[in-house]
Amino acid sequence: MTPAPIAVALDAPDLDTAARWAGLVTPHVSTVKVGLELYLRYGPDVIASVRGASGVKVFLDLKLHDIPNTVSGAAKAVARLRPSILTVHAAGGPAMIRAAVEAAPHTQIAAVTVLTSLAEDDLGRIGLIGPAPDAVRRLAALSVAAGATALVCSPHEVGAVRAEVGDGITLITPGVRPAGAALQDQARVATPEQALADGADLLVIGRPITGSPDPGATAAAIAASLRRTSHA
């Protein structure tokens, strides 16, 4: 069975837990995601630990956001780990995004547009001209023009972003919650089935899987539901 287009966010407090989650979900999903919590605690070793022997893709979510020279150095430092995807903040601007793209030629650079934890009301407070789909589309266009081949946005904007950037760009959506699941700190959310139907290529799902009593079974159930929906 082809693994589902899901990146499980391994936001674990320790390496053993992250490696255990990775082992449980990798038969069912294409990708596991290492974020700031794990990387800042354990550094580069974490990549090999979660990759294991399975060959699952590893998405390194460091959301780099600094001047181009600094981001170039940081992207170069992690490029040798060969993550399949590395995130940068689109708000860092075109030169910063270009610097990451050039520093990590074998890794897909994903530009994070507007965090899925932000609600419409928050945008003005951080100086973004909304509504969210407009802000996301602007940041998406700027990022792709700067060489990013992947974008992170909420499922709410994925259709508008697809229309803006076309088919060649990988659209990644966090803010995914199975029907009835708690939103926690996410604001702009949809179900996995809806996100995929609206055009997402890769769904980032963390706590609904890793916080469940059986992460392997939960990942398998979401993967099966996505397969049913995409064949319906």
Ligand SMILES: O=C(O)c1cc(=O)[nH]c(=O)n1[C@@H]1O[C@H](COP(=O)(O)O)[C@@H](O)[C@H]1O
């Ligand atoms: O870049 C990301 O992956 C990301 C961008 C974004 O806008 N929102 C967002 O939630 N994420 C990440 O996606 C994951 C979502 O996890 P859950 O809310 O537990 O499903 C976390 O690891 C976040 O760091």
